[in-house]
Amino acid sequence: MKIATKLLSLLIFLSFQAVFAQTAEDKALAKTKAQQAYKLEDEEGKFDEAIKLLEESQKLDPENITYPYELAYSYSGKKDHQKAAEILEKLTKHKDVYDLVYQALGNAYDYLRQPEKAIETYEKGLKKFPKSGKIYTELGNMQLNKQDFNNAIKYYEKGIEVEPSYAANYYRATKIYLGSTEKIWGMLYGELFMNLERNTKRTREISKLLFDTYTSQIQVKGDTTKISFAKNHTLTLDALKDPKNFKMPFSVVYEMNLSLAVAGQKEINLNSLSDIRANFLKNFIKGGNDKKYPNILFDYQQKLAEQDFLAPYNYWILMMGDEVAFNKWQLGNSSNWNNFMKWFSGNALSVDDAHKFYRLQYQ
Secondary structure, three states: OHHHHHHHHHHHHHHHHHHHHHHHHHHHHHHHHHHHHHHHHHHHHOHHHHHHHHHHHHOOOOOOOOOHHHHHHHHOOOOHHHHHHHHHHHHHHOOOOHHHHEEEHHHHHHHHOOHHHHHHHHHHHHHHHHOOOOHHHHHHHHHHHHHOOOHHHHHHHHHHHHOOOOHHHHHHHHHHHHHHOOHHHHHHHHHHHHHOOOOOOHHHHHHHHHHHHHHHHEEEEEEEEEEEEOOOOOOOHHHHOOHHHHHOOOOHHHHHHHHHHHHHOOOHHHHHHHHHHHHHHHHHHHOOOOHHHOOOHHHHHHHHOOOOHHHHHHHHHHHHHHHHHHHHHHOOOHHHHHHHHHHHHHOOOOOOOOOOOOOOHHH
C-alpha cells in the first residue's frame, strides 16, 4: 500500500514537472515568435505575417497581454482599426492592463472618426492611470486638431507634470509656445525635449526652431538690443503677499539676464549664441536666481560648465540652425567635442518625479 502511494505521488510530481516544463517551453517559443513578428511589423511592414505569428504566440501563452496588444498594433498597421478596437476593448478588462492599451484604443476610435468615443476612452484610461503622460498627450492632440491651443497646452503640461520623463508632451508644448507670444516656455521645453529624445527627426526639428527663435527674438542694432520672449509679465498674488520674499515674474528675470548676456555682441549667430547662453547661465546663478527659480535645466547646464562641456552642448542644442557653422566649429574643436559626446552618452539629464520642470512651478 505504501509503495503504491509513493508511486502515485511520484507520478503526480512528474506530471506537474512535465506541465511546468511544457509551459516554460511554450512561453519561450511564444516570445521567439513574437520577436519575429515585431521585426515584420516595424522593419518590413508585413502585418499579415506578423498577425499569424502573434496569434501563435497568444495560443502558446494566453495570459500574456503583450501578444494581443501587438495584434491590435498590427491590425492598426493594416488600417483595420475596427478589429484593433475589438481586441483592445477586451484588453481593458485584462488583469495586467496598462495605459498603452487605452492610448491605442482611443487612437483606434479616432481613426474610425469617433472622436467622442476616443475622448471617453482616454478619460477612462486616466481614471485608471492618472499619471499617464501618454494619455494626456492624446487628449492634447484632440484639442490641437480643433485648433484649441489653450486647452491643448493644458493637457500637454499636465502630462509633463505627471510623467516628466515622457518626451512627446514637451515636443507638442514647445511647438505651441514657440508659435505664441510666450516663447520663453517653448525655449525651456524644447531644450528639455532634446535631452529626453536625442538624435531623431523631431530632435533636429526642435534644434532649428530654438535657433530660429533666438535669432528672431534677439535683435541687435548698433548699441541697441531688443529682446522679446514673453509679453505676459503679470505678477502673481503670492508674489505680492510677502514683500520680504518678493519675486519678479520669471519671464522678467529671464529677459533681463539674457539682455546682459547679449551685451557686446554685434550679431546673433551660432557662435555668439553659444557665448550668450554661457553668459546667461553665469548671470542667472550669480544673481541667486537658481535658488529663487529652481530649474533642472539650468542645474544641468551648470554641471556641463564644470566639466568644460557647456560650449559643445550649446552647439549641439542649436546645431541644426546653421549646419555649416556647426561643422566648422566641430572640426576646430574635435577633441572637446569627442570628449563631450563620450561624457554626454553616460550622463543624461535626470528627469523624474523628483527632478522635473513645468511652467506652473513658477506661478
